[in-house]
Amino acid sequence: MTARKLMQNISVDCVILGFDSEQLNVILVDRTLILPNTSEVVFSDLTLTGYHIYEDEDLDSAAARIVKDLTGLENLPLKQFYSFGALDRLHHPNDQLWLEHCGDVFSDRVVTIGYYSLLPSTNVNFIQKGRNAAWYPVTSAKGLAYDHDFVVEKAIEHLRYKFWHEPIGFELLPVKFTLSQMQKLYEAILGTQFDKRNFRKKVSQMDYVVPLKEKQIGVAHKPAQLFMFSCDVYEKTRKERFDFFV
Amino acid sequence: MTARKLMQNISVDCVILGFDSEQLNVILVDRTLILPNTSEVVFSDLTLTGYHIYEDEDLDSAAARIVKDLTGLENLPLKQFYSFGALDRLHHPNDQLWLEHCGDVFSDRVVTIGYYSLLPSTNVNFIQKGRNAAWYPVTSAKGLAYDHDFVVEKAIEHLRYKFWHEPIGFELLPVKFTLSQMQKLYEAILGTQFDKRNFRKKVSQMDYVVPLKEKQIGVAHKPAQLFMFSCDVYEKTRKERFDFFV
Secondary structure, rough: OOOOOOEEEEEEEEEEEEEEEOOEEEEEEEEEEOOOOOOOEEEEEEEEEEEEEOOOOOOHHHHHHHHHHHOOOOOOOOOEEEEEHHHOOOOOOHHHHHHHHHHHOOOOEEEEEEEEEEEEEOOOHHHOOOOOOOEHHHHHHOOOOHHHHHHHHHHHHHHHHHHHHHHHHOOOOOOOHHHHHHHHHHHHHOOOOOHHHHHHHHHHHHOEEOOOOOOOOOHHHHHHHHEEEOOHHHHHHHHHHEEEEE | OOOOOEEEEEEEEEEEEEEEOOOOEEEEEEEEEEOOOOOHHHHHEEEEEEEEEEOOHHHHHHHHHHHHHOOOOOOOEEEEEEEEEEOOOOOOOOOOOHHHHHHHOOOOOOEEEEEEEEEEEOOOOHOOOOOOOOEEEHHOOOOOOOOOOHHHHHHHHHHHHHHHOOOOOHHOOOOOOHHHHHHHHHHHOOOOOOHHHHHHHHOOOOOOEEEEEEEEOOOOOOOOOOOOOOOHHHHHHHHHOOOOOO
16 A cells, blocks of 8 residues: 655634534644754634645545545535735744644645635534544634645635525534524624624524514523524525615 | 756746637647658647746746746736646646656646636737737637646636626726627626626626717628726625625
8 A cells, every 4th residue: 555645735614613602713723843853832813724735635535535524514505715825924923833744745825725614503512532623713723834824814805705606604502592593693604793783683584584482491581582594485585586786 | 057957847837828708718828749750740739828936936926937938928817727646647748758758847746726817808919929929719628738628617717707706807907899799708707698688788787888979990791889997886886785795
């Protein structure tokens, strides 16, 4: 059996996003450089779930394999959104030290293909124990390795565009959700604040957000009504209303 | 001066589209393999405007440089839409012969970053003389080199998505256009046929498609009324109407 060969200058980076009813979170991986034969930590920072691709795998397979290796998560819906090839994307001192430590395995000119994934809710149990990966609020994901601050920014920008045009937000909500959760998600993605009454008025015009005869259970506050997203109603009403790019 | 180094396994391919009032066209480049020291043509086919990137240029710069080198066109609006990395994307016999002919310059595992560009109208004069590039109807762009059939398909799919949500179609029309031209463009991109009366009824509801007090000049048929796209009106009415993903 011959060893699989990594492509030195092509990688995949995944922005895995999850909403925990309060804020939008992203999975990040610990990158700590420890001096060989000592326990001295040279630096410690965070990266997206990413790695180089093998010569014998396509981009989608590489993304799935990398996410599984780093988090244990399988069968995530992973979608490409942008590729990054700035000349200085690996030029931060930490990145240079890291590359030096890795020897000749990687080039210092790497083009990375960005993927994103939306998970229905964040749950630390999703990530297998013993992994160096964990959830972090997107708002605090700054000073990441390589150009990963920019990659996260671009993913959110992409998502924001899709958010205005498709009901993809519901992929991030639990199957049954409250309007307060929905408003918080919209605010997190769109980077804006909505007036509660106006927001609810708009939602009441969305036939595909269906009120249920159920309320929250086991909450400390007054339990709120639950809602569901109906894909059927959305598809039906969308076709009736679609008028080019109204 | 040291020679610039090409990256063996990373390229950029551009889908440059233009509408000539009748159909949607794409710029393709002739790829003819002639046996060295003879005039025997081994094969002849067509590729997108694409090439490998240099180690010292970023992706956007590479796209602009490649388009300029192959067509003479400068300052095109080039936008990334997708990256392609299937294992067999260079496995057609012509591609293998071509790679063999090129020697060790390129790898046979290449990831390509797809860009697209919309030109206001197709004009063969846009392409400098002596270039091997020319306009071809998108509908006839089949059997292209590498996976370029698929790249074109993906570009159209991307465009179709944007078309439903943004008035980008007007980038492909002349500044002053007829409704018949507009309908043909919509039909070409969306791959559908519209009833003339229904189409005009819909357009009449678009405040940003402004009728002019001008008609076509120098046409053999009865001159049609001209229209313009108003970006100001679009932006204004869009904000008023925007209601999430209505």
